[in-house]
Amino acid sequence: MFIQTEATPNPATLKFLPGRIVMGNGTLDLREGAEAVRSPLAQRLFGVPGVTGVFLGSDFITVTKADGEWAHLKPAILGAIMEHFMSGAPVLAEGADAATNEEGEFFEPADAQTVETIKDLLETRIRPAVAGDGGDITFRGYRDGTVYLAMKGSCSGCPSSTATLKHGIQNLLRHFLPEVQEVEAV
Structure with a gap:
């Protein structure tokens, strides 16, 4: 191996x-x-x-x-x-589950279409790039123009994660969704 x-x-x-x-x-x-x-x-x-x-x-x-x-x-x-x-041991213990992207999500029902677009952009454009750096990013919520994301793996605590959020992800989301004003880590 x-x-x-x-x-x-x-x-x-x-x-x-x-x-x-x-x-x-x-x-x-x-x-x-x-x-x-x-x-x-x-x-x-x-x-x-x-x-x-x-x-x-x-x-x-x-x-x-x-x-x-x-x-x-x-x-x-x-x-x-x-x-x-x-x-040959399993990666997960019996009965243990992997994290899903749906844990603790919050948003207003009226924002459902915006949230779907945010999730699609995360899945297709952002998560693959973040995984390349050894981490993951998941949607947690959307309220009043602010997108809340969870940084995981190498992204959690990374000195450049704030720049990634503010300059990379925030700019990408704003480009496709003008109603997005800010991106915050939770």
Whole structure:
């Protein structure tokens, strides 16, 4: 098994590509070891000293570190990923579900058409680019011209995430939907 790694815009996060499907659908963003009971793979990764976050995407895993050098952490993380996939254990624990895009959404029924367009733009133009950087972004709500989005994986806590939201995503949404005035992270 050959696992590729890629840097992300977040210096505290590294993207691992195991060359196979990680999550069939949805994503899983775990920010502390106690949440890892949802995934045997995440449990192995949180067992590596210095790991503070695990994000499971469609065909990648991003790992966030507290401190230390990637040169020291990377071999242990690669070993944990390889051991997991070689063991044949499931990525998700029995009964655990991946996150869906519908969790906690809020918007006025009158804005349903605008929200559909926002979701379509997120799905077709924004999420693929964000996944390329080892993260995910999901719609959370729309109210009074403001779009609320959740940043996950390497995007969560990334120094450039504010610029991504304000200059990239906000400008794109405004171009297609003039009623969008602002984009905020939740």
